[in-house]
Amino acid sequence: MVRSFEAAGAQIFITDYSTVESLKQALARVDVVVSLIGPGPETKESKSVVVEALKVAGTKVYFPSEFGTNHYTRMKNYDADRYVVKKAHFRESVQAGIKTVRIFSGLFLEYSLDFWFGLDNEPEDWPFVGTGNDPVALTALDDLGSFTLAAAMLALKVYLYHDLRLVLVDEQYFNSNLKYKS
Numbered sequence: 001m002v003r004s005f006e007a008a009g010a011q012i013f014i015t016d017y018s019t020v021e022s023l024k025q026a027l028a029r030v031d032v033v034v035s036l037i038g039p040g041p042e043t044k045e046s047k048s049v050v051v052e053a054l055k056v057a058g059t060k061v062y063f064p065s066e067f068g069t070n071h072y073t074r075m076k077n078y079d080a081d082r083y084v085v086k087k088a089h090f091r092e093s094v095q096a097g098i099k100t101v102r103i104f105s106g107l108f109l110e111y112s113l114d115f116w117f118g119l120d121n122e123p124e125d126w127p128f129v130g131t132g133n134d135p136v137a138l139t140a141l142d143d144l145g146s147f148t149l150a151a152a153m154l155a156l157k158v159y160l161y162h163d164l165r166l167v168l169v170d171e172q173y174f175n176s177n178l179k180y181k182s
Contacts, residue, residue: 017046023053032152034063039082047089055096061155062098063148064089069137070104101155105144106137113138 006012013026017037027033033054037043047064054062064086071083093100139147 017049020049020053020056023049024057027053027057027059030057031060031156032063033059033061034148034152035065037065039065039086041081041085044085044088047085048092051089051093051096051098054093054098060099061152062093062100063103063152064093064100066090066102067105067108067144069106099155101151103144103148103151104137105139105147107139108144109138109140 015026016022033050035047035050037047037050066086071086090100090102
């Protein structure tokens with residue numbers, strides 16, 4: 001997969017996330033960073049290094065790895081390590097003065113309709129969690145990639161020449177024919 005990006009013209013950097021110095025070359029002249037660093041407590045130090053490197057590099061927009069459920073409002077008192085680390089990382093990047101955009105996509109469709117989610121597809125036995133009336137959000141990975149790119153372009157005020165339908169993080173809807181480019 002990495003080689004296909006390289007063949008399309010992307011520069012590939014193998015880097016170490018333990019020091020700011022090691023990330024400088026990879027982040028030079030990069031306007032937008034989308035982090036896919038995992039959520040566990042073992043990533044806390046690496047994420048702090050990334051924030052400092054983004055600040056030093058002058059990165060314009062940062063998407064921390066917040067993909068998934070909105071653990072800020074829907075699970076206010078939920079103190080699982082992975083969410084504590086995500087919340088601290090977001091605060092750290094904002095306090096560093098970095099324009100930080102969170103995307104709460106809900107569950108990933110491709111991984112959710114399966115046994116781990118309580119669904120047994122063989123006998124088509126799908127028990128409800130809760131009352132059966134509780135809302136759940138699912139997002140296809142292809143849609144998440146397209147949306148993340150569109151959100152980055154909006155954050156940079158770069159517009160596409162074709163129609164897009166976007167759902168913004170704050171749950172407002174943006175639907176427009178985008179016809180100009182800055």
